[in-house]
Amino acid sequence: xxxxxxxxxxxxxxxxxxxxxxxxxxxxxxxxxxxxxxxxxxxxxxxxxxxxxxxxxxxxxxxxxxxxxxxxxxxxxxxxxxxxxxxxxxxxxxxxxxxxxxxxxxxxxxxxxxxxxxxxxxxxxxxxxxxxxxxxxxxxxxxxxxxxxxxxxxxxxxxxxxxxxxxxxxxxxxxxxxxxxxxxxxxxxxxxxxxxxxxxxxxxxxxxxxxxxxxxxxxxxxxxxxxxxxxxxxxxxxxxxxxxxxxxxxxxxxxxxxxxxxxxxxxxxxxxxxxxxxxxxxxxxxxxxxxxxxxxxxxxxxxxxxxxxxxxxxxxxxxxxxxxxxxxxxxxxxxxxxxxxxxxxxxxxxxxxxxxxxxxxxxxxxxxxxxxxxxxxxxxxxxxxxxxxxxxxxxxxxxxxxxxxxxxxxxxxxxxxxxxxxxxxxxxxxxxxxxxxxxxxxxxxxxxxxxxxxxxxxxxxxxxxxxxxxxxxxxxxxxxxxxxxxxxxxxxxxxxxxxxxxxxxxxxxxxxxxxxxxxxxxxxxxxxxxxxxxxxxxxxxxxxxxxxxxxxxxxxxxxxxxxxxxxxxxxxxxxxxxxxxxxxxxxxxxxxxxxxxxxxxxxxxxxxxxxxxx
Amino acid sequence: xxxxxxxxxxxxxxxxxxxxxxxxxxxxxxxxxxxxxxxxxxxxxxxxxxxxxxxxxxxxxxxxxxxxxxxxxxxxxxxxxxxxxxxxxxxxxxxxxxxxxxxxxxxxxxxxxxxxxxxxxxxxxxxxxxxxxxxxxxxxxxxxxxxxxxxxxxxxxxxxxxx
Ligand SMILES: Cc1ncc(C[n+]2csc(CCOP(=O)(O)OP(=O)(O)O)c2C)c(N)n1
Numbered sequence: 001x002x003x004x005x006x007x008x009x010x011x012x013x014x015x016x017x018x019x020x021x022x023x024x025x026x027x028x029x030x031x032x033x034x035x036x037x038x039x040x041x042x043x044x045x046x047x048x049x050x051x052x053x054x055x056x057x058x059x060x061x062x063x064x065x066x067x068x069x070x071x072x073x074x075x076x077x078x079x080x081x082x083x084x085x086x087x088x089x090x091x092x093x094x095x096x097x098x099x100x101x102x103x104x105x106x107x108x109x110x111x112x113x114x115x116x117x118x119x120x121x122x123x124x125x126x127x128x129x130x131x132x133x134x135x136x137x138x139x140x141x142x143x144x145x146x147x148x149x150x151x152x153x154x155x156x157x158x159x160x161x162x163x164x165x166x167x168x169x170x171x172x173x174x175x176x177x178x179x180x181x182x183x184x185x186x187x188x189x190x191x192x193x194x195x196x197x198x199x200x201x202x203x204x205x206x207x208x209x210x211x212x213x214x215x216x217x218x219x220x221x222x223x224x225x226x227x228x229x230x231x232x233x234x235x236x237x238x239x240x241x242x243x244x245x246x247x248x249x250x251x252x253x254x255x256x257x258x259x260x261x262x263x264x265x266x267x268x269x270x271x272x273x274x275x276x277x278x279x280x281x282x283x284x285x286x287x288x289x290x291x292x293x294x295x296x297x298x299x300x301x302x303x304x305x306x307x308x309x310x311x312x313x314x315x316x317x318x319x320x321x322x323x324x325x326x327x328x329x330x331x332x333x334x335x336x337x338x339x340x341x342x343x344x345x346x347x348x349x350x351x352x353x354x355x356x357x358x359x360x361x362x363x364x365x366x367x368x369x370x371x372x373x374x375x376x377x378x379x380x381x382x383x384x385x386x387x388x389x390x391x392x393x394x395x396x397x398x399x400x401x402x403x404x405x406x407x408x409x410x411x412x413x414x415x416x417x418x419x420x421x422x423x424x425x426x427x428x429x430x431x432x433x434x435x436x437x438x439x440x441x442x443x444x445x446x447x448x449x450x451x452x453x454x455x456x457x458x459x460x461x462x463x464x465x466x467x468x469x470x471x472x473x474x475x476x477x478x479x480x481x482x483x484x485x486x487x488x489x490x491x492x493x494x495x496x497x498x499x500x501x502x503x504x505x506x507x508x509x510x511x512x513x514x515x516x517x518x519x520x521x522x523x524x525x526x527x528x529x530x531x532x533x534x535x536x537x538x539x540x541x542x543x544x545x546x547x548x549x550x551x552x553x554x555x556x557x558x559x560x561x562x563x564x565x566x567x568x569x570x571x572x573x574x575x576x577x578x579x580x581x582x583x584x585x586x587x588x589x590x591x592x593x594x595x596x597x598x599x600x601x602x603x604x605x606x607x608x609x610x611x612x613x614x
Numbered sequence: 615x616x617x618x619x620x621x622x623x624x625x626x627x628x629x630x631x632x633x634x635x636x637x638x639x640x641x642x643x644x645x646x647x648x649x650x651x652x653x654x655x656x657x658x659x660x661x662x663x664x665x666x667x668x669x670x671x672x673x674x675x676x677x678x679x680x681x682x683x684x685x686x687x688x689x690x691x692x693x694x695x696x697x698x699x700x701x702x703x704x705x706x707x708x709x710x711x712x713x714x715x716x717x718x719x720x721x722x723x724x725x726x727x728x729x730x731x732x733x734x735x736x737x738x739x740x741x742x743x744x745x746x747x748x749x750x751x752x753x754x755x756x757x758x759x760x761x762x763x764x765x766x767x768x769x770x771x772x773x774x775x776x777x
Contacts, residue, residue, distance in 0.1 A: 163628060168639050172682040175628070192682060225777055226624055226685040351676035354669070 071118025073145025099129020104473025120158030135463025171199030196229025233365030252315035257284025258322020287452035335604030438494030468497030646764030
């Protein structure tokens with residue numbers, strides 16, 4: 001209240017100075033106030049509230065979209081949001097949704113995802129989303145309200161130690177105790193979130209700090225003596241890498257999420273194409289190298305293709321780029337390291353290097369920059385180049401592995417096969433959609449069957465494996481790509497974890513297409529129970545499922561139930577023809593279908609279970 | 615292998631819990647941890663004594679470096695260094711033990727800093743191993759309480775750790 005009055009007085013003073021202007025009618029005054037509103041704030045010496053500073057910082061950072069949910073501790077901030085229209089606020093239905101939506105917004109663009117939640121339950125609800133972003137290194141800024149500074153530590157209403165609770169799942173966090181620190185802290189938060197290995201940063205602001213006032217000036221730059229991420233790779237290391245590659249006979253390129261996050265897809269593609277190398281990608285890296293290209297061997301890892309896993313194990317030089325040798329990717333590390341091969345590892349994060357697997361040539365730096373340098377060195381080597389004869393032989397071997405056709409499934413089934421739905425989805429969307437997913441079998445099938453030719457089109461929770469991620473992240477993706485086709489591939493169990501966001505989709509008219517692969521089971525859990533727990537399907541059957549069509553309708557959307565393979569294509573075509581609507585497609589799929597190939601936990605990546613073995 | 619790691623970090627609220635949290639979250643050992651501001655009040659210097667294989671210790675230093683508030687990290691055990699720990703130990707000192715404790719304290723270059731009819735409180739500095747040896751020598755039976763600071767370490771010679 002006070003802030004507004006103060007501003008009005010200032011406005012009127014300015015108008016008065018502007019001569020006779022003020023004497024005219026009231027509506028003109030109002031009009032002028034709006035026009036001059038922003039200039040007023042620049043008046044030297046004028047103080048504005050912490051809440052206004054927060055919003056001004058967001059504007060300065062070019063934040064267009066803020067996902068949030070109000071509450072007591074953030075009321076002043078919401079009040080300031082109300083008074084402006086540069087930052088658009090998206091009201092979610094649960095703070096987990098806010099965090100996932102901000103996350104999806106970021107993954108599908110190159111922007112920072114930002115969310116705003118209240119103290120106590122607001123921030124605890126957001127924790128799953130923050131941890132999800134942390135595990136996948138997504139640049140995000142989370143602003144949380146806190147009880148007033150004088151009440152901290154007194155078990156005040158809706159108090160929780162937000163900084164303490166989020167510490168292990170953020171890149172960094174701050175508690176702002178003085179209004180004068182808000183601007184610099186916000187600047188640091190955005191800087192830290194987006195540089196080096198990106199990640200979420202939380203800024204916790206007590207309510208009294210948002211009410212207090214001071215002058216606002218947004219710092220242009222920030223430098224932290226304790227934080228200066230490396231960008232360029234060390235030239236000697238890059239040279240060593242080039243030498244190894246030039247001597248190699250069986251090179252394999254293993255690309256990860258870091259290539260997507262580092263916006264290095266063009267460099268990766270150029271290197272792989274120029275030298276005719278085989279390339280695989282982790283779940284997180286899909287799309288960095290075109291999925292439809294012949295040199296792409298498919299995803300590797302626990303549910304990777306036979307050829308990708310075999311080539312990983314049998315190459316003589318492995319070029320790992322922005323990947324981290326995760327347990328779901330290389331399986332048992334001692335099995336993986338049991339063969340003699342040289343490993344070059346390019347990563348922005350030194351702690352990712354030699355963490356699970358010892359590497360021969362570590363290169364710390366921005367993947368794009370390092371790949372540029374490496375490319376230049378390899379081209380310089382002129383005629384000598386790579387061993388063309390050996391490469392040809394290596395491709396012969398790879399093609400033999402590839403001919404096993406490890407992603408085959410029964411195409412004659414009377415029941416809808418989930419793989420078939422995804423193949424059709426790929427076809428009907430011309431491979432051009434942004435696809436988000438939840439977690440489970442459907443996620444793996446989507447990764448296997450939807451071929452991503454571009455980065456930032458495949459959005460899923462790889463690190464934390466968070467069920468409930470699919471729908472809210474699709475909202476974020478749609479908001480950062482308003483014209484794009486956005487699909488959420490999900491399962492009947494996952495979708496129920498953030499189903500409330502259907503209401504948000506309605507409010508903001510987000511025409512997401514939901515592909516629910518409904519097998520009435522927590523399919524991935526059921527698959528493990530079938531393989532490793534003697535078919536004892538303990539609590540993995542989803543009883544009492546809702547009628548998803550009616551449920552979608554209840555939220556004001558439309559739904560289609562599909563029971564027969566013959567109806568799959570028509571349903572998809574119908575749904576995608578409705579450009580402005582959210583359509584919930586509920587495909588009743590084969591309950592017994594499993595994801596193949598599969599590397600059982602603790603096994604080596606070549607010890608795959610293939611479909612025909614069962 | 616035992617390692618003694620020095621960390622220079624911003625003297626800010628919460629920095630200590632980030633380090634402590636890192637060790638527990640990643641299941642690294644902490645044998646001792648000491649921290650206090652340096653001559654530059656904006657910086658704290660921490661000494662962590664830990665143990666682990668070379669790979670684990672490499673990860674520990676990398677992970678410490680990754681913390682935003684950490685300015686510098688050095689594994690002192692990689693080169694010549696000095697380490698010292700302070701112990702205050704209160705022992706039962708009556709009858710024939712009284713003389714014996716005094717003599718023992720002298721041998722270990724301890725200082726008796728508080729005296730009552732039946733107790734001595736001794737101040738002792740040295741390496742961790744020396745303090746252990748003193749406890750051993752006095753014997754558990756006579757010890758009333760001990761308080762140790764944990765090791766602080768510094769490199770020998772010209773090697774320095776500065777921001
Ligand atoms: C929040 C959360 N809880 C539990 C799990 C463990 N989990 C992994 S996959 C899965 C089943 C998912 O079922 P559904 O969404 O129906 O997908 P499906 O595997 O059937 O395709 C479960 C419970 C998880 N990943 N996330």
